[in-house]
Amino acid sequence: MKIKSAEFVMSNSDVAKCPKNTIPEYAFIGRSNVGKSSLINMLTNRKSLAKTSGKPGKTQLINHFIINNNWFLVDLPGYGYARVSKTSKKTFQKFITNYFEQRKQLVSAFVLVDIRHQPQPIDLDFMMYLGENGIPFGIIFTKADKLKPKAIEKHVDDYCNVLLETWEELPPYFITSSSKKIGQDDVLDFIEATNEEIANLSSDL
Ligand code: GTP
Ligand code: MG
Numbered sequence: 001m002k003i004k005s006a007e008f009v010m011s012n013s014d015v016a017k018c019p020k021n022t023i024p025e026y027a028f029i030g031r032s033n034v035g036k037s038s039l040i041n042m043l044t045n046r047k048s049l050a051k052t053s054g055k056p057g058k059t060q061l062i063n064h065f066i067i068n069n070n071w072f073l074v075d076l077p078g079y080g081y082a083r084v085s086k087t088s089k090k091t092f093q094k095f096i097t098n099y100f101e102q103r104k105q106l107v108s109a110f111v112l113v114d115i116r117h118q119p120q121p122i123d124l125d126f127m128m129y130l131g132e133n134g135i136p137f138g139i140i141f142t143k144a145d146k147l148k149p150k151a152i153e154k155h156v157d158d159y160c161n162v163l164l165e166t167w168e169e170l171p172p173y174f175i176t177s178s179s180k181k182i183g184q185d186d187v188l189d190f191i192e193a194t195n196e197e198i199a200n201l202s203s204d205l
Contacts, residue, residue, distance in 0.1 A: 004068050006044035011061040012136045015099045019064055023034075023104040025072040026194050028140075032078030035142040037113065038178035039112065040065065040075050042082065043187055062099055072105070080122045080195050084098055100135055106153030107194060108136045110150030110187075115141040115175065119162040123150035128166070138172040145177040 009019055028036040037050035037059055049065060051058055056078060070120040076096060100106070109130055115125050130137045141159075144152055152175060160170055172190060177182030 001068075002068065003044050003188070006046055006065055006073075008049060009064040009066050009072070011063045013061050013095045015062070015095065015102045018062060018099075018103065019066075019072065021072075021110055022105055023066075023071050024107045025064075025074060025103065026191055027074040027076055027099070027103075027106055027107055028108045028112060029076050029126065030142075031080045031114070031120070031138075032058075033058050033197075034078065034112045034114050036078065036112055037075050038056065039140065039142060039176060040073055042176070042178035042181055043073070043184055051190075059192055062095070071191065074106075079126065098133055100130070101133060108138060109139045110138050110141050110174075111132060112140045113159070114151060115144050116146055119159055122165070124162075127163075127171075131167075136171075138174065138190065139175055140183075141175045142176055142178070143173040144182050145180040199201050 012018065015107075028040060030036055033054075037052040040050040040160065041047060044065070044067065050063065059075055059077045061077065065073045065075070067073055076099070079093075079096070100109070111123060111127055111130070113120070127137060127139075132179040139159075141156060147155065156173070156175065159205075160173075163170055173188045174183050174190070176187065
């Protein structure tokens with residue numbers, strides 16, 4: 001898919017106030033600092049559409065970006081950021097879970113995981129939560145530039161084997177690096193194909 005336009009629409013912490021358009025929506029979630037905002041910039045060929053930082057906890061709200069005027073990308077805060085207070089963690093969890101449970105336009109989530117790490121309970125739990133709520137998701141491995149090709153292969157294989165202990169089928173997954181621009185076409189082509197499927201389904205009705 002070619003990115004013709006990518007614009008920030010709005011930020012908020014209340015799913016009820018998110019854009020009303022019913023165009024397909026894709027949300028990026030994962031631990032703080034895993035590279036969600038950087039990935040959004042890489043996918044859209046923009047330097048600073050989404051705000052990034054070396055310090056975890058940069059993205060604090062639900063951020064909507066409209067792409068090619070026909071679908072939304074959503075940048076979300078990270079989970080597992082220890083330095084926020086317990087109260088703000090609870091508030092955060094609530095607005096994020098409200099988002100996932102109530103946002104009807106959400107077509108798929110992408111759970112981002114750092115390719116260097118073993119499967120972490122917090123990520124596996126979040127995938128389970130998505131599964132239990134019937135929310136389709138894909139996995140995006142980030143920071144692939146940090147490993148050599150052989151190590152990438154091994155880490156992804158190990159990750160898939162752990163997933164297969166609890167899941168019957170593997171979700172779609174993608175290997176990316178925002179700094180080396182790896183995986184852009186894979187993710188965008190997946191979104192394009194999914195958007196086409198949705199358009200065909202609705203024209204069949
Ligand atoms: P929060 O908003 O705090 O939840 O973080 P985030 O997941 O949006 O991460 P962000 O995109 O802000 O990136 C966090 C740090 O990781 C920054 O220092 C980025 O430069 C770095 N980073 C992100 N993607 C990559 C990548 O593909 N390769 C490398 N080497 N560094 C990356
Ligand atoms: Mg961010």
